[in-house]
Structure formats: structure tokens, C-alpha cells
Amino acid sequence: MITAADIKRLAKEAGFDLCGITTPExxxxxxxxxxxxxxxxxHGELAYMARDTQRRTDPTRLLPGVRSIICLALNYYHPDSDKIPAGHGRVSKYARGKDYHKVIEKKTRALVALIRKHVTDDGxxxxxxxxxxxxxxxxxxxxxxxxxxxxxxxxLINKRFGSWLFLSEIVTSLELTPDDRFAIDHGKCGKCRACLVQCPTEAIVEDGVVDARRCxxxxxxxxxxxxPDHLADRMGSLIFGCDIxxxxxxxNNRRSRPTQHPEFAYEQGVGEFVDARRVLRMQTREEFLELTAGTPLTRPKLDGLQRNARIVLKNQKERD
Ligand code: B12
Structure with missing residues (x-):
């Protein structure tokens, strides 16, 4: 029989920084x-967020006979340089290396394989x-x-890693002892409102609520x-994503520690900065993919990245 402690050991073996277990209600x-x-x-135009609403809120609909959810996390933190090179846009930390979807999915699959090996006798x-x-x-x-x-x-802010974490989950019919959510004191925001105040586009419309349309x-x-111009003007040099x-x-900042996962190293992706003028010179999908293949930057396509590059250059020109 496999235990929660075995799962946590295997999660470490599969490369995860954090693993916790809960029940699916x-x-x-x-x-x-x-x-x-x-x-x-x-949710703005995130149509997928408005689909599957019942399944999204009720994990018992995700798998017949589900008894446990194994929650996993990977640290992706990179420090920022003080200066942005002229004509360049800053890429948010999560997108500087290899596409995290692929990385975390591969590790999650690997963990399922390790657990399966362990439970061959459990039917x-x-x-x-x-x-x-x-x-x-x-x-x-x-x-x-x-x-x-x-x-x-x-x-989600963790005591050891802050919020620089990617998440994934394994939903399973295995019965596992759940973690006590209060066993570790991860802290609290208290009266602090720094994130609401510093968000350049006032996207955090109330505590814990982000209006994606402004983010x-x-x-x-x-x-x-x-x-829209009134939001573009506040983007500064952010060409892809935001960490503000x-x-x-x-x-959070007291807890940041650089990622140890080689997949998130800058050499595996675009790194911290992208040359906005290079993006604007691109004419073909091949040129676009030469820079972005295998990274999250493929998501907005060439048109979207060029739109962002134009805004960054305009904001830098106005600032200077
Ligand atoms: C849609 C989405 C976005 C949208 C909307 C963001 C948002 N805040 O909803 C946009 C495109 C703006 C976005 C941006 C980012 N995202 Co995003 N996003 C998602 C996605 C796909 C769904 C989030 C969602 O359900 N939103 C709906 C709202 C209502 O849910 P929520 O904000 O998570 O809030 C929940 C809690 O607050 C809770 N809650 C609220 N009140 C209370 C009270 C109590 C008592 C309790 C118990 C719970 C509770 O209920 C809500 C619903 O579960 C998730 C992946 C996933 N499947 O969950 C990734 C995810 C949230 N994103 C992630 C990341 C990394 C980012 C960015 C940092 C990327 C970047 N650098 O540009 C930014 C951060 C912006 C921010 N502050 O959220 C990570 C976050 C990891 C973490 N440590 O929290 C996730 C989990 C992806 C992943 N697998 O790692 N994202």
C-alpha cells in the first residue's frame, strides 16, 4: 500500500519543490x-474560463471514484536586472526559459509513472x-x-518560495491521508495593500480579485x-507578462530563491529581455519561431508580440 509520505518522496524524486495532498470536495x-x-x-475574452464551470468547481466530476488530489509546485524565480537595455522589452519571470506547461506536465507524468510502479499490487x-x-x-x-x-x-504564496511557483495536480482514486492546511503557517497579507496600490493598471479590483481585462x-x-491606449501607456517596458x-x-520578496530547474535557465528560452526592434523586423512565422519556439512567447503569435513591441518602444520614447 502506498502512503502520503511515499507520494511526497516520489514527488521529490520527480523533481517537484512542493507536494501536498487534499480531498476532492x-x-x-x-x-x-x-x-x-x-x-x-x-475573464474578458478567456472563453475557456467560462466553459466547464461545473467540472472546474467540483473535482469529483473529473474522475469517477476520485478520493485524493495531489497538489504539486515548481519554483521558477529569477531575479531582475536593474536596467533594461534600450529598445528592449522585459519578459516576466515565468516565461524566460522553456515553456512551463511542457516542463511541469512532463514531471507530473513522470510522477504518475513512479506512483503506478509502486501500486502494482493495489489493483x-x-x-x-x-x-x-x-x-x-x-x-x-x-x-x-x-x-x-x-x-x-x-x-498562492508559500513560506519557502513565495509565489514564484507553477502548479499542477494529480487527481486519483487512491485513498491518501490529506495534509492539514493549517499545519504550516505561511503568513498573511494583514493590512498590506502594496500589490493593489502598485499595479499600474488597477487590475486588482478588490482583495484577491483580479480583473483580467486590466491585467x-x-x-x-x-x-x-x-x-486600449489608456492601459498601453501604463505598460512601461513590459513586452510579455507582468510581475509587478x-x-x-x-x-513574497523575502522568500524568493532562484530556481534550480535547468529547464527554466535563460539559455533554454528567450531570457529576461527581448529586442523590440528585432520583433518588429520579423516578417515570417519562421523568424518568429526562431526566437520563440518552445517558450510561452508563441502564445500571442507574431501579431500580438509586435503589438507589444510597438507599445514598449513608444513608452520608452515618451519616457526619454
Ligand atoms: C485565467 C488565469 C490567468 C488570468 C486571470 C488571473 C486571475 N487572477 O484569475 C491572467 C491572464 C490575468 C493570469 C495572469 C497570471 N497568471 Co495565471 N492563471 C489563470 C488560470 C488558468 C485560472 C485562474 C482562475 O481560476 N481564475 C479565476 C479566479 C476567480 O480564481 P483565482 O484568482 O485563482 O482565485 C481563487 C482564490 O482566490 C479562491 N478564493 C477567493 N476567495 C477565497 C476565500 C477563501 C476562504 C478560499 C478558500 C478561497 C478563495 O477562489 C478563487 C477560485 O478558486 C490559472 C490556472 C488554473 N487552472 O487555476 C493560472 C495561474 C493562476 N496563473 C499563474 C501565473 C504564474 C500567472 C502570472 C504570474 C503570469 C505572469 N507573470 O504574467 C499572472 C499573475 C496575475 C495574477 N495576479 O493573478 C499560476 C499562479 C501560481 C501561483 N503561485 O499562484 C497559475 C496557477 C498557473 C499554474 N499552473 O501555475 N492568469
């Missing part, structure tokens, strides 16, 4: 927060795994599994159309 506060977020149209055991784009409220279950607390910037991450990565609400967090 609905979390009423998270369900309500998500439904309210959708009703307020905070039929089912697994399904989820990474980011799956219908799962990842932060709410990670919090329930004791991996951290949800801050006012809506990020620079959404605008530069997910928004298919032109970015995480950098603003004093609690």
Missing part, C-alpha cells in the same frame, strides 16, 4: 469567488493530471493541500486585439 468559498468573477466578466488505480489549462481551480486546492495562502494579489499579463499574452503585483509583495 467542493470548496464553497472558491466556487463562489469563481462564479462571481465570471458574472462580473473579469485498479486511476489517475488524471492537470496543468494550468485543465478545468481546475488550482490555487484553491493548492491552498487546501497546505502549499500556501492566497494573497490579495490572488497568488498586463492578460493584455500582453491573451488579448487578441489592440490594447508579486514584486510589490514584501512578504
Amino acid at each position: 467542493v470548496i464553497p468559498e472558491a466556487k463562489e469567488a469563481y462564479e462571481r468573477w465570471l458574472a462580473e466578466q473579469h 485498479e488505480v486511476d489517475f488524471k493530471w492537470f496543468v494550468d489549462y485543465g478545468p481546475m481551480l488550482e490555487r484553491a486546492y493548492a491552498e487546501k493541500a497546505g502549499l500556501g495562502y492566497i494573497g490579495k494579489n490572488s497568488m 498586463i499579463s492578460y493584455l500582453t499574452i491573451e488579448r487578441p486585439s489592440a490594447i 503585483c508579486q514584486i510589490a509583495c514584501p512578504h
Whole structure:
């Protein structure tokens, strides 16, 4: 019989920084927060967020006979340089190396294989795994599994790593002893409102609630159309994604420690800066992929990245 302690040991072996276990029942506060977020149209044009709503809020619909959720996390932190080279845009920390979807999915699959090997005598055991784009409220279950607390910037913040974490989950029919979510004191935001105050586009509309339509991450990565001037003017040199609400967090910053995962090294992707003029000179998909293949920067396609590059150059010109 496999135990929760065995799973945690195997998770470490598979390369995860954190592993916690919880049970699959609905979390009423998270369900309500998500439904309210959708009703307020905070998801903008993220159509997938409005699909599969029942499955997203109720993990028992994800796998028949589910008994446990194994919540996993990988640290991706990179420090920022003080200066941005002229004509360059800054890439947010999560996107500087190899595409994390591929990295965390591979490790999650590897962990399922390790667990399967261990449970060959336990009869039929089912697994399904989820990474980011799956219908799962990842932060709410990670919090329930004791991996951290949800801050006012809506990020899951862990005592050892801060919020610089990618999440994934394995949903399984195995019966495992769940973690006590309060066993580790991960801290709290208290009266601090630094993330709300420092967000350049006022995207954090109330504690823990991000209006994606105003978030620079959404605008530069997910928004298919032109970015309205009043928001573009506040993007500064951010060409892809944004870390301001995480950098603003004093609690978080004390806990940052550089990632040890070679997949997230700058050489594996675009690194911290992208030459905005080079992006504007690109004319073919091949040129675009030469820079972005295998990284999250393929997401907005050439058109989207060029739109961002134009904004960065305009903002730099106005600043200087
Ligand atoms: C849609 C999405 C976005 C959207 C919307 C962001 C948002 N805040 O919702 C956009 C494009 C803006 C975005 C941006 C980013 N994202 Co994103 N995103 C997602 C995605 C796919 C869904 C999030 C979601 O469900 N939103 C709906 C709202 C309502 O949910 P929520 O913000 O998570 O809030 C929950 C809790 O606050 C909880 N809750 C609220 N109140 C209460 C009260 C109680 C008592 C309890 C228990 C719970 C609770 O309920 C809510 C629903 O579960 C998740 C992956 C996933 N499947 O979960 C990744 C995810 C959240 N993103 C991630 C990352 C890394 C980012 C960026 C940092 C990327 C970047 N650098 O540009 C930014 C951060 C911006 C921010 N502050 O959120 C990580 C976050 C990891 C972490 N440590 O928290 C995730 C988990 C992806 C992953 N697998 O690692 N993202």
C-alpha cells in the first residue's frame, strides 16, 4: 500500500519543490469567488474560463471514484536586472526559459509513472493530471493541500518560495491521508495593500480579485486585439507578462530563491529581455519561431508580440 509520505518522496524524486495532498470536495468559498468573477466578466475574452464551470468547481466530476488530489509546485524565480537595455522589452519571470506547461506536465507524468510502479499490487488505480489549462481551480486546492495562502494579489504564496511557483495536480482514486492546511503557517497579507496600490493598471479590483481585462499579463499574452491606449501607456517596458503585483509583495520578496530547474535557465528560452526592434523586423512565422519556439512567447503569435513591441518602444520614447 502506498502512503502520503511515499507520494511526497516520489514527488521529490520527480523533481517537484512542493507536494501536498487534499480531498476532492467542493470548496464553497472558491466556487463562489469563481462564479462571481465570471458574472462580473473579469475573464474578458478567456472563453475557456467560462466553459466547464461545473467540472472546474467540483473535482469529483473529473474522475469517477476520485478520493485524493495531489497538489504539486515548481519554483521558477529569477531575479531582475536593474536596467533594461534600450529598445528592449522585459519578459516576466515565468516565461524566460522553456515553456512551463511542457516542463511541469512532463514531471507530473513522470510522477504518475513512479506512483503506478509502486501500486502494482493495489489493483485498479486511476489517475488524471492537470496543468494550468485543465478545468481546475488550482490555487484553491493548492491552498487546501497546505502549499500556501492566497494573497490579495490572488497568488498562492508559500513560506519557502513565495509565489514564484507553477502548479499542477494529480487527481486519483487512491485513498491518501490529506495534509492539514493549517499545519504550516505561511503568513498573511494583514493590512498590506502594496500589490493593489502598485499595479499600474488597477487590475486588482478588490482583495484577491483580479480583473483580467486590466491585467498586463492578460493584455500582453491573451488579448487578441489592440490594447486600449489608456492601459498601453501604463505598460512601461513590459513586452510579455507582468510581475509587478508579486514584486510589490514584501512578504513574497523575502522568500524568493532562484530556481534550480535547468529547464527554466535563460539559455533554454528567450531570457529576461527581448529586442523590440528585432520583433518588429520579423516578417515570417519562421523568424518568429526562431526566437520563440518552445517558450510561452508563441502564445500571442507574431501579431500580438509586435503589438507589444510597438507599445514598449513608444513608452520608452515618451519616457526619454
Ligand atoms: C485565467 C488565469 C490567468 C488570468 C486571470 C488571473 C486571475 N487572477 O484569475 C491572467 C491572464 C490575468 C493570469 C495572469 C497570471 N497568471 Co495565471 N492563471 C489563470 C488560470 C488558468 C485560472 C485562474 C482562475 O481560476 N481564475 C479565476 C479566479 C476567480 O480564481 P483565482 O484568482 O485563482 O482565485 C481563487 C482564490 O482566490 C479562491 N478564493 C477567493 N476567495 C477565497 C476565500 C477563501 C476562504 C478560499 C478558500 C478561497 C478563495 O477562489 C478563487 C477560485 O478558486 C490559472 C490556472 C488554473 N487552472 O487555476 C493560472 C495561474 C493562476 N496563473 C499563474 C501565473 C504564474 C500567472 C502570472 C504570474 C503570469 C505572469 N507573470 O504574467 C499572472 C499573475 C496575475 C495574477 N495576479 O493573478 C499560476 C499562479 C501560481 C501561483 N503561485 O499562484 C497559475 C496557477 C498557473 C499554474 N499552473 O501555475 N492568469
